[in-house]
Amino acid sequence: MAAAKPIMQKVSPLVPPFLLDDRVYDTLSEAPSLDKNVAQPLPSWTFARKRPSGGRMPQAIAHRGYKAKHPENTMGAFRGAVKAKAHAMETDIHLTKDDVVVLSHDATLKRCYGKDEKILDCTWEYISQQRTLEAPHEPMPRLRDLLQFLASPGLENVWLLLDIKLDNDADNVMRLIAETIRSVPPNPLKPWNQRLVLGCWAVKFLPLCAEYLPAFPITHIGFTIPYARKFLSVPNVSFNMLQKTLMIPFFGARFIRDVKAKRRPLFVWTVNEEAMMKWSIERELDGVITDDPKRFLEICDEWEQGKREINISWRQWMMIAWINLMVLVFGTIFWWKYSVAGKEKTTRKPGKGAVPLPSKNEGGVP
DSSP states (O other): OTTHHHHHHHHOTTSOGGGGOHHHHHHHHOOOOOOTTOOOOOOGGGSOEEOTTSOEEOEEEEETTTTTTSOTTSHHHHHHHHHTTOSEEEEEEEEOTTOOEEEOSSSBSHHHHSOOOBGGGSOHHHHTTOOOSSTTOOOOOBHHHHHHHHTSTTOTTOEEEEEEOTTSOHHHHHHHHHHHHHHSOOOTTSOGGGTEEEEESSTTHHHHHHHHOTTSOEEEEESOHHHHGGGGGSTTOEEEEEHHHHTSTTHHHHHHHHHHHTTOOEEEEOOOSHHHHHHHHHTTOSEEEESOHHHHHHHHHHHHTTOOOOOOOHHHHHHHHHHHHHHHHHHHHHHHHTTTGGGOOOOOOOOTTOOOOOOTTOSSOO
16 A cells, blocks of 8 residues: 555546545555444434425535535534525534544645644644634534534434545544533433444444444544445445445446445535436435535526436546546555455443433434
């Protein structure tokens, strides 16, 4: 893996960054046995929504909030997503040095805040004083801040997909997410376990979800179909896949078919081009993660009005082919490197840190 990285970096700057991150592959290799008897609930509220015409359309999921119009992963972006009538929001989880759950895609402050430090090396007090480089220069929010916003009256039908990043200790981050959820009273009309989906990249997170948040649904976030197929054997796990991976002839269509046959929700990331939005609608997917939820909802309206031409350019097809080639190359290296490690199995039983399913009389997580 390390030997292949410099070569790929020289070949093209278009290699997706996550394919060059050794931590992704290291974490994917730590695969405990899949306990098929431990099933998280099925998030039925994440399936495609019925439209006035009677048909179904993918839900609009705002990527890091309304990223096209606001600094990403800020409260302004989340408020903007609600104003744009997004059905849901996607955000990213990291931990500070003093164990505060914050919302940032990157592990460092460099790109969005202009600082060289890693989030994991900074205290919440320090991070709370930083402001985005992009106007209107907003602070980084905590998960607690977003949950308090979503608990507001009138927002009970907006749900949240958490992308749990691999940079932090898996056990620690799951425990702290559970503690944060417990600390915020939900909207009285809907408990948190009917509004939050835990996004997991690696199999190793499944027993931790069962331990700390057993009442919460899980989606697998992925970019390689062979690895994603591991999760088809786990009851009720949904899928959040790199869209271009699903556009591979035969393999992509077969995976979509198999996920639907299992009656699991299927989302795609990150979809910003009109043709790609229409492709997702035509394939009857359940959710589209996009930087511009307002534009996606407009495309849905146009689709219902009969504007259904899907014009994917040769340049777009070349990009799709290039990304899938890179996934194949790195996936092959990964499977070869970790073919032995992947056979090692460990199990984990639900423990005392678990968040139990609320009773009928409770409004949320106890």
